[in-house]
Amino acid sequence: MTEIPHWLEKQFEIQPDAIAIETENGLSLTFAELRTQSRRIAAGLKSKGVYKGQHIAFLAGNHLHYVVLIHAVSYLGAVVICLNTRLSPNELAYQINDSDAALLVADNQFIELGEQSISKGEAEIPLISLESIPKKEKTEDLVESLDLSKPFTMMYTSGTTGKPKAVIHTYGNHWFSAVASALNLGLRENDKWLVCLPLFHVGGFSILMKNVIYGMPVVLMEKFSAEAVNHQITERKVSLVSLVTVMLQRLMDQRQKEVPGTFRGALLGGGPVPESLLRKASQANVPVFQTYGMTETSSQISTLRPIDAVRKLGSAGKALSPASLKILSQDKICSPYEIGEIQVKGPMVSSGYYNHAPHREEYFSTGDLGYLDEEGYLYVVDRVTDMIISGGENIYPAEIESTLLEIEGVQEAAVTGVDHPEWGEVPAAFIVRNHNHKVTEEDIHAYCKDKLAGYKLPRSVYFIKEIPRNAANKMVRRNLQAAIQKEDIDEYK
Known part of the structure; x- marks a missing residue:
């Protein structure tokens, strides 16, 4: 104790x-x-x-x-x-x-x-x-x-596979998460962290823990607004903000003024990030530190260091101190660039779920796919459960989404697998259009044909009004096809 x-x-x-x-x-x-x-x-x-x-x-x-x-x-x-x-x-x-x-x-x-x-x-x-x-x-x-060994909070997972489970966080989980983040990013006298994620989500809650552990002021927003966040960065001297991909997209679309020197950067989590968005942020001098984490890890467990932000664009960095991670495929450690399941351990990792047996293994299996480069930097590919297997080929929706977001007129994009009588599954694309550019299905196919292997090409394209998301603005991929059934189709084809 x-x-x-x-x-x-x-x-x-x-x-x-x-x-x-x-x-x-x-x-x-x-x-x-x-x-x-x-x-x-x-x-x-x-x-x-x-x-x-x-x-x-x-x-x-x-x-x-x-x-x-x-x-x-x-x-x-x-x-x-x-x-x-x-x-x-x-x-x-x-x-x-x-x-x-x-x-x-x-x-x-x-x-x-x-x-x-x-x-x-x-x-x-x-x-x-x-x-x-x-x-x-x-x-x-x-x-x-x-x-530090006693439980303080419980937060439910999203329940993508069965009923949601309550992740138990001890005081120690929160303490080590905050300390590890400070060791990675550093802590400055004028730091002020903006909270625009829901507080019931571990990404928002973890900032409240940093608040009392660091003694650092935080700015609390009722909900995300790109205009309000940009105002806080430019006028209120916020130095750090935690976001998910769609928030950064909207922030960049709305941003007009130059980023002040007081802004240290945006921690970006919530899954794989399109490189086109990271390049856009880099060109606008908006520092982005991609992170990897989940409810079970009390927020981030791997984050790109500021010094590596440009050199390792698209990477989620290395495991925070004192955490470790490895990539496994069929119970074997993967070679550099070989995709496998991300497994993690460390004192910020929850011991288990309430009313379930505690984790027995040394490493926690995240259910996420990724790889390490030759220097040991993590790149997150997708969720294991989101992977599409088409004719024996593994297809990662995030890769296709990244390509779709490069197309002029595509505001948001999501991909999921749909049943196919010959190949088992094939990719389907769901697009939210920027109404200033009436991109068509033919435009989508033409662009992707030059960028993706044939088996990765979306076999169908649906234009919908909005991508289904949860309270933390993370995509809920399993609800994509329901958008069509609800007639949530864009008003023009």
Whole structure:
């Protein structure tokens, strides 16, 4: 058992008057104010019967109250289950029941969704409004130190293969994730990290952990807006921001002013990234550090160093200290450039899923495909489950998507496999068009024919209004064909 002082107590001790959290609307909390509010809410939750080890489900949007609540839970030694606000009542009911939540806390915006979710579930648990939790003045007997081996959060995977599972994150997982990131990127006195990912997603939540571990201010946005993010970078001196690919695409499309010297870069995760987008960002002097990670690794586990950003364009770098990774195919270590499954280990990797047996292997099998170059830099190719096998050939949708995004008039692109009587599967392309350029199916085929092998060519092209995405703006490939069934077809062919 390794204990450290409570990280918010430590920041209160070091820099009580420093800004901890800012919002895009001009609100802010110092570390002293964040500590006081969190401790008062903790005492309020305690008066409601919340105790150490209890599971508290949490359904709320990105705002200051969210930050206060998660720290309040830590002061009680309870566990917070971060729920996705975009799920249906049935989906939320499953997660509330599966996680053995004793209480559901919802903010006013989602209180009705919380009520519906409980009504759909098997267990009748109390629901309280986040805003109505009593703020107690007496805050004795709260947690003063954190046991790094104890669970702090649970976040559900997207459930691409079966039911979603709750990933258990300990305090140590979050601690080592934050420390490893700082060792890779460095930490500067004027750093300020922008949060525009959902806080219930590990990519957004991990920045709140960096906030109290580094003592670094963060700017919290309710939701992503390319215009607002560009404003924060240019006018509010934000130095770092975490994004997924579609966010960077929209940021680059909207960006007009030169990037100031105070901006250190964008951490880009969420899967393979088109090289055309990375080149566009590089030409605009927007530093991009591609990362690789997942819920099970408490956010990033591999990130390209700033010094390698141009030299290794398209790479997700090397495993962060103290993590390791390897590429396996048929239980054998892959040679350089040989594609296999990415496997990782390190103290930021979760020990397992709630109500499931813990990971027994030394390395965690990610389900992602990638390769290492001759210098050991990681390149992420695709998900194992997304790979298309056509006539015995392996086809990676991300490669085709990268080619499609080079075509003028293609705003967004997605590829998936569809059944074929002769080849088993063939690629199908789903395109969101830029309406200033009426790109046609013939344009798509003509361009791809010169760029891709014959078996990789999309056999069908669908123009749709939008790519299906989850709350973190990551593509949900399994929902692509449903877009056609819902008649979500673009208005012109």
